[in-house]
Amino acid sequence: MHRSHPSISRRKHLMKEMMEDDYALPTETQQIARVISSRGNNLHEVETVDETFLVSMPNKFRKSMWVKRGDFLLVEPIEEGDKVKAEICKILTPEHIKEYTKAAIWPDKFTKKPVQEEATSQNKDDSDFEDDLLPNTNRPVNRDSSDEEEDEETSSEED
Structure with a gap:
């Protein structure tokens, strides 16, 4: 009988658990945190409303769940941690x-900021950025068609 790889079945069960989540609210000890960076060895730097610290990823999530910068986590403080203050x-x-x-x-x-504010601020940033650009000297400058017509008229009159 062929059995599937243990990590595959574990991943399947974790995903199933996550999808069937009852969206229980955090307890008094748990905090919502945002991932700032990954520090390696299953450690992540996170920020909460009050502070920034390291959290560890428990064994059940390792090699089956991944977090990236900007993801949100529910963390619970651990007592034995000096630098690592919580666990995911x-x-x-x-x-x-x-x-x-x-x-x-x-x-x-x-x-998050409302979408309109983000778009407005991004447009302002884009226009500022375009104003700061220098012209590309590797390309010939295209003149307006009205300028070309005037030049053609003056050159034909001169002939």
């Missing part, structure tokens, strides 16, 4: 974020 309890999905926002427990620090 849950990797939050957009559905978790919606539920936490509805329950009014999502930190204001992590709330």
Whole structure:
């Protein structure tokens, strides 16, 4: 009988657990944190509303779940940690974020700007950026068609 690789079945069960999540709200000891960077050895630097510190990824998530910069986590403090102050309890999905926002427990620090404000600020940044660009000297400068017509008229009159 052929058995599947243990890590594949573990990953399958973790994914199933994550999909069937009841979106339980964090306990009093748990905190919502955003990943700032990965430090290696299953350590991640995170920021909460108050501070920045390292968290560890528990064995059950290793090699089956990945987090990247900007992801949100639910972390629980650990007592024995000096530099590593917490352990990851849950990797939050957009559905978790919606539920936490509805329950009014999502930190204001992590709330995104409205889309219109982002687009407006991005357009301002783009126009500033274009103004700062120097002309490309490797390409010939294209003149307007009206300038060319005037030049042709003056050259034909001179002949």
